[in-house]
Amino acid sequence: DTAVSQTPKYLVTQMGNDKSIKCEQNLGHDTMYWYKQDSKKFLKIMFSYNNKELIINETVPNRFSPKSPDKAHLNLHINSLELGDSAVYFCASSQGTWLSNYGYTFGSGTRLTVV
Amino acid sequence: QQQVKQSPQSLIVQKGGIPIINCAYENTAFDYFPWYQQFPGKGPALLIAIRPDVSEKKEGRFTISFNKSAKQFSLHIMDSQPGDSATYFCAASRAGTYKYIFGTGTRLKVLA
Numbered sequence: 614d615t616a617v618s619q620t621p622k623y624l625v626t627q628m629g630n631d632k633s634i635k636c637e638q639n640l641g642h643d644t645m646y647w648y649k650q651d652s653k654k655f656l657k658i659m660f661s662y663n664n665k666e667l668i669i670n671e672t673v674p675n676r677f678s679p680k681s682p683d684k685a686h687l688n689l690h691i692n693s694l695e696l697g698d699s700a701v702y703f704c705a706s707s708q709g710t711w712l713s714n715y716g717y718t719f720g721s722g723t724r725l726t727v728v
Numbered sequence: 729q730q731q732v733k734q735s736p737q738s739l740i741v742q743k744g745g746i747p748i749i750n751c752a753y754e755n756t757a758f759d760y761f762p763w764y765q766q767f768p769g770k771g772p773a774l775l776i777a778i779r780p781d782v783s784e785k786k787e788g789r790f791t792i793s794f795n796k797s798a799k800q801f802s803l804h805i806m807d808s809q810p811g812d813s814a815t816y817f818c819a820a821s822r823a824g825t826y827k828y829i830f831g832t833g834t835r836l837k838v839l840a
Contacts, residue, residue, distance in 0.1 A: 617771070644826055654815055656772070656830040668826055703771050707826070716762055717828070719771030 616640050617720035619704050625726045626694055634689045634723045636704030644668075645687035646705040646717070647679060656703070662687055694727045701725070732820050734831025741808055742839050749803045749834045751818035756799070758820040762828070763792065763803050766815045775816070776803070808838045 617638045626632050638645065646669075647659040661669035662681040676692045687704060701724050705717040733752045741747045751761075762777035778785045778792040778801065785792045789806040805812055815835050819828040 646827070654766075654833040654835075656817065656833075658827045661826050663826065705771070716774045716777065717764075717772075719764075719773065721769070721771050 615720075616718050617704055617706055619702075619720040619723050621723060622721065623724050623726075625728065628694055628696060628727055630694050631690070631692045632694060632725070633691070634702055634704075634725075636687045636689075636720060638685055638704075638706040638718070640706055640708070640718060642706035642708045642718070643684050644707045645681065645684070646707070647687065647689050648703040648705060648719075650701040650703060650722070652700070660687075660689075691725075694725075696727050699725055699727045732818060732829050732831045734818050734834060736834060737832070738835040738837075740837045740839065743809060745808050745838070747805050747808055747812075747836055747838070749816050749818070749836070750800065751802065751820075751831050752798075752800045753820050753829075754799065755820070755822065757822045758829075759823050760821045761792070761794065761801050762819050762821075763790075764817040764819065764830075766817065766833075772817055805836075808836075810838045810840045813837045 619636050644663045646661045648656050650656050659673045660679040664684050665681045678690045681687045701722045703722045704720040707717050739747050763775045764772035765775045766772040776787045776790045778794050780796050791804040794801045815833045817833050818831040821828045
């Protein structure tokens with residue numbers, strides 16, 4: 614049983630297209646996240662939802678729109694894809710409001726390549 | 729103040745060696761310092777974590793040393809094995825927040 618699952622694992626698309634990445638967790642966690650990992654492996658938070666409510670929205674172009682239909686799912690929609698959006702996108706989840714108690718569980722990532 | 733600086737960027741050791749990865753932070757409000765291990769094609773996984781009220785924590789072959797006054801912490805891997813070859817990230821978080829600030833990562837290669 615995969616705790617945090619993302620689909621698709623790989624995504625190759627042309628500039629200007631719109632694409633979505635889906636994430637589901639079966640851990641019963643109440644908080645979910647999207648992180649972007651660039652080519653240098655740097656991990657940067659993009660968004661976080663707690664019980665379907667947006668709680669973190671870092672400086673991310675508004676072409677990126679997260680949606681959380683319920684606390685087990687967090688999807689990421691990207692409009693008008695650009696070359697610079699190429700990266701690995703990780704979904705993660707955690708339980709509770711205090712990371713010091715629980716930490717994150719990450720998915721395996723979605724490698725997005727924009728050509 | 730939000731940065732976590734990690735070094736070295738890459739590290740190569742022989743099997744059985746003790747690689748040491750260092751991190752430094754500025755924000756004294758941080759109260760939780762985890763290390764994550766990432767294998768190629770996988771997401772990061774929690775390895776070990778420490779709070780600032782202790783100076784050292786050991787879990788198996790992995791040890792975190794914490795120096796609160798210097799605002800530094802480090803990961804030591806005892807008797808390193810080729811299977812430890814991965815990218816290691818330090819991170820920090822502050823009570824009441826939902827996010828980690830990650831270091832820039834260290835690519836470790838353990839030679840057989």
